Amino acid sequence: MKKIHYENIVEQVAEICKKSNYNLGEDVYSAFKLALQTEQSEIGKEVISQLIENADIAKAEQVPMCQDTGTAVFIVEVGQDCHIVGGSLVDAINEGVKKGYGEGYLRNSIIYNPLNRKNTGDNTPAIVHIDLVEGDSITIHMTAKGGGAENMSDLKMLKPSDGIEGVKKYILSIVKEAGPNACPPLVVGVGIGGNFERCAYLAKKSLFRPLGVRHEDPVVAELEEELMSEINRLGIGPQGMGGSTTALDVKVEVESCHIAALPVAVNLNCHASRHQTITLT
């Protein structure tokens, strides 16, 4: 059985925490460059220029692109034929977050308890979702998820009779309500189906897919395109000051659900769409 060591996980997680916060992904950077060409508003263009310059500075100086260095969220695919030695997987991830956020001069934004609001001081605990899969390797997907956009996210249990039109109307209403608060241009993550908690997870998971990559199901891919075009007609624009670039991309994940249900979740992401993936073998 393949052995994967605790210390290895700690080191690699620490690295991707820093990397995700310093280096804006090529997918988002390219989307900025494209938006600079297509954006109709002058203020909107100025905003996008600042975001491009900001990404360049963050990368060159290895500093966080945004002061909100986020909640560290992980989706981990654990091969059922591998063996983790030296400690638990979740402990290793938290240790890695503590190390990465500390060494990387990243902001600690996590509190012990939402009611007493005292900072834990090391940005742990991380949010860790584990999927058991075939194989003997571990793939770790990480995102540093900002609080502003997360705060404007929403979930609704629609009625089956609301249909696809109801789903679209609801998603548009959430983006509209979020306006400038979620730091547009956005990446809009949508989960449809599952149940109450699964639907929220699907929306989050969709945000891990790189910008520009459509869903493999052509029907879902078409829905993503339609939503993208309708969201960009809302007029919200970069930072909500008006313009034609409200979403850089829209991601949809769909899953089976109960005959009585039509759950829809909208997880908004700001333009600092920070995701990293590593595979440990």
Place this chain on the structure above:
Amino acid sequence: MQKKINLPLQEADLIALKAGDRVLLSGVVYTARDAAHKRMIEQEKEGIPFPIDLSNQVIYYVGPTPAKPGMVIGSAGPTTSGRMDLYTPRLLEAGLKGMIGKGYRSEEVKQAMIKHKAVYFGAVGGAAALIARSIKSSEVIAYEDLGTEAIRKLTIVNFPVFVLNDAHGGDVYQEGVAKYKS
């Protein structure tokens, strides 16, 4: 058109600002976000005065990242202002003339801004590494125990902002979106 304004805000400068203006700010601003606002207001109710004199001052809603060695401050972009709305009318009444943040303000805040003649500036959310370059000094002056949420005195030079809400009721969010909705 880009205006240059020195802080503290002078009434003539403030009155001339219109929603949508691009402005470069230079001078002193104070940082405060959720926890600092809550403490200022709660302590005032207990008879403890605000830790800073707010007359004609500007508050920047920010919780910076820790500074790397040799740097003045870490990355320092704006946070969502609406979370401070509950506390803001009292600060405006106490003389606060400007705020830097991002996102919608409540009707109560917008009305208080007109009443007390104040302006709400927006910095680009997420442009935190770029913005940090216009911050020349940073000193914690109150609530050190709040860490990133402590009150800092920042000296800024040519700090880039947009006027989001002016002192006359102008609102770039409403005006901008109406223009580009299709």
